[in-house]
Amino acid sequence: MIHQYINNGYHIVLDVNSGSVHVVDPVVYDAIAAVSEQVPEMDKPEKLSEEVTANVHKKLDNTYGKEMVGEALEDIQELIDAEQLLTRDIYRDFVLDFKKRKTVVKALCLHIAHDCNLACRYCFAEEGEYHGRRALMSFEVGKKALDFLVANSGNREHLEVDFFGGEPLLNWKVVKQLVEYGRSLEEANHKKFRFTLTTNGVLLNDEIMEFCNREMSNVVLSLDGRKEINDKMRPFRNGSGSYDMIVPKFQKFAESRGQKNYYVRGTFTRNNLDFADDVIHYADLGFQQMSMEPVVADPAEDYAIREEDIPQILKEYDKLALEYIKRKKEGRGFNFFHFMLDLTAGPCVAKRLAGCGSGTEYLAVTPWGDLYPCHQFVGNEKFLLGNVDTGIVNTDIRDEFKLCNVYAKKTCKDCFARFYCSGGCSANAYNFSGSINGAYEIGCEMQKKRIECAIMIKAALADEEA
Numbered sequence: 001m002i003h004q005y006i007n008n009g010y011h012i013v014l015d016v017n018s019g020s021v022h023v024v025d026p027v028v029y030d031a032i033a034a035v036s037e038q039v040p041e042m043d044k045p046e047k048l049s050e051e052v053t054a055n056v057h058k059k060l061d062n063t064y065g066k067e068m069v070g071e072a073l074e075d076i077q078e079l080i081d082a083e084q085l086l087t088r089d090i091y092r093d094f095v096l097d098f099k100k101r102k103t104v105v106k107a108l109c110l111h112i113a114h115d116c117n118l119a120c121r122y123c124f125a126e127e128g129e130y131h132g133r134r135a136l137m138s139f140e141v142g143k144k145a146l147d148f149l150v151a152n153s154g155n156r157e158h159l160e161v162d163f164f165g166g167e168p169l170l171n172w173k174v175v176k177q178l179v180e181y182g183r184s185l186e187e188a189n190h191k192k193f194r195f196t197l198t199t200n201g202v203l204l205n206d207e208i209m210e211f212c213n214r215e216m217s218n219v220v221l222s223l224d225g226r227k228e229i230n231d232k233m234r235p236f237r238n239g240s241g242s243y244d245m246i247v248p249k250f251q252k253f254a255e256s257r258g259q260k261n262y263y264v265r266g267t268f269t270r271n272n273l274d275f276a277d278d279v280i281h282y283a284d285l286g287f288q289q290m291s292m293e294p295v296v297a298d299p300a301e302d303y304a305i306r307e308e309d310i311p312q313i314l315k316e317y318d319k320l321a322l323e324y325i326k327r328k329k330e331g332r333g334f335n336f337f338h339f340m341l342d343l344t345a346g347p348c349v350a351k352r353l354a355g356c357g358s359g360t361e362y363l364a365v366t367p368w369g370d371l372y373p374c375h376q377f378v379g380n381e382k383f384l385l386g387n388v389d390t391g392i393v394n395t396d397i398r399d400e401f402k403l404c405n406v407y408a409k410k411t412c413k414d415c416f417a418r419f420y421c422s423g424g425c426s427a428n429a430y431n432f433s434g435s436i437n438g439a440y441e442i443g444c445e446m447q448k449k450r451i452e453c454a455i456m457i458k459a460a461l462a463d464e465e466a
Helices: 026-038 050-064 066-081 092-097 139-151 168-189 206-215 227-233 243-256 276-284 307-329 349-354 395-402 426-433 441-465
Strands: 002-007 010-015 020-024 107-111 158-164 192-199 216-222 262-268 289-294 362-365 370-372
Touching: 002 026, 002 441, 010 026, 010 441, 020 026, 020 066, 020 441, 026 050, 026 066, 050 066, 107 139, 139 158, 139 168, 139 362, 158 168, 168 192, 168 206, 206 216, 206 243, 216 243, 227 243, 243 262, 262 276, 276 289, 276 307, 289 441, 307 441
Parallel strands: 107 158, 107 362, 158 192, 192 216, 216 262, 262 289
Antiparallel strands: 002 010, 010 020, 362 370
16 A cells, blocks of 8 residues: 655655655656556565556656656666565454453553643533542552552553643642552562653642652643633633743743653644644743644534634644754754654554554543543543452453454555554544544544654655755
């Protein structure tokens, strides 16, 4: 399977099954298109037939000349022989054993606080309540959650725990207690905990920063970009904006971490489809690690992204990609999460096929100890898996998530992006299609564009190095 596109003057060819990326001249680009129409993939490298090459010449000779087309076909044959073009999909059979796999839990999202001191307009958690009640996780429940993680992690050494909310800093004492308890489990159980924290920054202070710099592998800082955008979508409950309070704290925190192991994370909505300006605003504030996610909301909401917004959004990613390249070349670059793509290694095959592992490897824990596939399913009783006392009891739902992969999803199995997005978010798929094996099509279009931009950026920066 071949995916081809032109971006920023680069003619890019992606061999989907092998992951090979080729930046080529126009004649090779068009020749590959003509070949792949006739031969979508090969079981093993073979010489192109005379019929195929004759058809390519017939189609392109008048445009480029017979000699140039012949040279292009030679280049294509070299790529085929090197198994970098028209390769077969070797992964389809890999997923057959997914249900049989022993379930190993490697990560928990601890809802340390179902409460929040902001009233973000788009919050799926309803100001931290998650369609339920306000509550803080007790140390006892958190302790049972960590014990559950250790007991169900098999031979896996490295375990991840994200302190989430609501706003985790509303329950800071318990966060510290659980980190201490987790550390006490490491040596005896041959485990290492990687703790992370997501915060709106309102309660952030020097003591918390110092503790996080010592114990938290990563910290996510929530900010929606420019002051007017942030304050419209992330106000306090009295309606006042949060920007002026949190930005200086975030700047200090980022510097204290050496501009590493954190993200400033924003959400863009229909109110700021020019979100590239918000990302650039982060960079101008001195931040070097950032992310900007599209809101996922009920289409009835005025801030919800709609299908008609997609063309503008795709142009915005192109705009951001060009600025990203420019600043990298000028020595004042930043990292944008969705443009960070490893073309040489990247995730393992299982991760590429099945994504984040929600419902199996990754679980969310409510303040009272209930287990859900991830934070976005919390409150939907259909997806209640069990609790920290009983463990997983709803094995049918767990098995459904086990079988959730790119080949189980109709819209994914023939999509060029499937090995990069891994099928996308199960919660978004469920909320918009009614099935975890469905698709959130607006999200798919954005994801595909981000991948195309990320690959183009690799080409542009490689050009600079050359």
